[in-house]
Amino acid sequence: MSEPIRVLIVDDILETRENLRKLLQFERGIEVVGEAETGAEALRRAASLKPDVVIMDINLPDANGLDVTEELRKRDPTMQVVILSVQEGREYMRRAMKAGAYDYLVKPPPIDELLAAVRGAGQTAHEERARQRETGTFAAARGGEANLGRLIAVYSPRGGTGSTFLAANLGLALKSPDTTVVIADAKLQFGDVALVLNVQPRYTFADLAGAESLDPDLISDVLLPFPRGDVHVLAAPLRPEEAEEISAQTVGEVLQHLKALADYVVVDTASHLGEVTLAVFDAADLVVVPMGQDLPSIRNARVAIETLMGAGIPKEKWVLVLNRAVKRSSITPDRVRNYFKISSVLVIPEDPRVVVSINKGEPLVLAHRNSPASKGVLQLARTVRERLLQMQD
Ligand SMILES: Nc1ncnc2c1ncn2[C@@H]1O[C@H](COP(=O)(O)OP(=O)(O)OP(=O)(O)O)[C@@H](O)[C@H]1O
Ligand SMILES: [Mg+2]
Structure with a gap:
């Protein structure tokens, strides 16, 4: 048997709530999981109960049901809302749809209309949730806000310096509740x-190579959700020969x-300075360069940076990192600063x-957020944010 459709009823009048509950509770496959009297309560209960369908009154004591609908849908775009209103007319219907409602019914709704709306909304919620589970949809995590895009x-x-x-x-350090982060692996071979983030690479960069045209939906679909911290990953191809099929332009x-x-x-x-890496530099606002605490590593970093500055990547873009640093080395951070x-x-x-x-x-x-290297990474994240802000000014 399939999952029941879980319904939350929002109406300030007790009698209306009771009537709706009576109409729905003996229906097979429908379960009324809660009620709310106000807009604020609706948001709270929806967050804790995660219903598939919310039946929403428009005239709530503290809010307009259309605004509450919009807010609910912003928080969870898979949740479906059926509006019940005393107002009739095309204009109300239009506004309800604009707020993201699944359907709009006039009170009191005929039972068959109500059931059809709840079932349709429930099915949509189930389908969208299944899709979200499958892809961990990135769009849902985004919530439709404008992005910084850095x-x-x-x-x-x-190689091997800690990239x-x-x-x-x-x-992960750049991720906060109101920022979205994608970690992409352009080391195609x-x-x-x-592997390092322990996510199953069900889709990779290779799935984008054959696409006729790239669009945001397709790209969102191949991003893998990183379960803790809610970051997304674009994985490198699983096999080295697949890397050949991905052009620098792609x-x-x-x-x-x-x-x-x-x-x-x-x-x-x-590490290889080829077309693909140059394409990454072109798109980059900042380039973080980790170096080991040994002369060849530092010299190579300088040669690479000089070459790339010659190729038009300006000085402001570079962020140098001395990784795996130990105190006893003769190559001190100050010497490195001087050298560069x-x-x-x-x-x-x-x-x-x-x-x-x-x-x-x-x-x-x-x-291990307090371990020495973690603190270094968190400092790097702060520096990155500051540098990006400065660049904006
Ligand atoms: N600060 C650190 N302290 C201790 N070990 C580190 C540190 N940074 C990196 N390492 C270790 O160095 C090794 C290489 O790191 P990593 O794989 O990140 O390097 P890389 O530059 O990506 O290498 P590759 O060129 O193979 O892609 C790893 O085993 C990692 O655990
Ligand atoms: Mg690596």
Whole structure:
């Protein structure tokens, strides 16, 4: 048997609520899970009960049912609202639809009309929720707000310096209740962002390669929900040969779409300075460069930055990070600053918890927020936010 349709009744008049309850409660597949008398109570109860369908009066003591409908739908676009109103007429109907209502019935509704509306709304809610579970829909997490659309690339000319660790944890550190974050893996061969974040890569970048045209819906569909912290991931292809099918142009277009969809897009890139990596730099507002505390790593970073500055990526875009730093090294943060003639070089210490967290698939900034490397990543996130704000001015 399929799941019942769970209904919340919102009306300030007790008698109306009772009548609706009586009409619905013996219907097979429909379950009245609660009632509310006011708009505020409706929002509270909807949040805790998560009904599939809300039957909504328009004249509530503290609010207009249409406004409450709009708010409910903003908070959970899968929830469906059937409006019941004493007012008749096209104009009211139009306003109800604009507020996102599923249907509009005039009081008192004929029983068959009411049941048809509740069943239709319930089915829509179930379908949309199933789809949301499947894709963890990104659109739902977004809530339709305007996005900042900033892209931060993490790039190191040398492998193994901590790009993936930083990209994954920086993405999580940038996430707050009112920001949306996508972590994209543009290391198309052997990318391991999904692995590090412990998300099942059911869809990857490769699913976008064959698409005739890219659109926000398609891109939202291939984003994987990261269960804790509610961040989304665009995974690298599962097999290295699939990477060949993804052109630099596709990567550039996908990143532009992601910027339109999210507040922060953090991109892990490959060390190889090829077309794909250049496409990432083109889309990037900032480029974070992790370096190890050894001369070759630092020298390579300088050569890469000089080359890329020559190719038109300005000085303001770079954020240098000395990763896995230890105190006893002769390569001090100050020497690195001097070497780059750049005032800020962030330091993230060597921290044994990093490897443990990667192997467990529990990102460090979530699992050990107070560990030394976590503090470094959180500082990096603050710097990134500040730098992006400065760029806006
Ligand atoms: N601050 C740190 N302290 C301790 N270990 C670290 C730190 N940062 C990174 N590591 C470790 O260094 C190794 C390489 O990190 P990571 O995979 O993030 O590098 P990468 O630049 O993405 O490498 P690749 O070039 O293979 O993509 C990992 O085992 C990680 O655990
Ligand atoms: Mg990596």
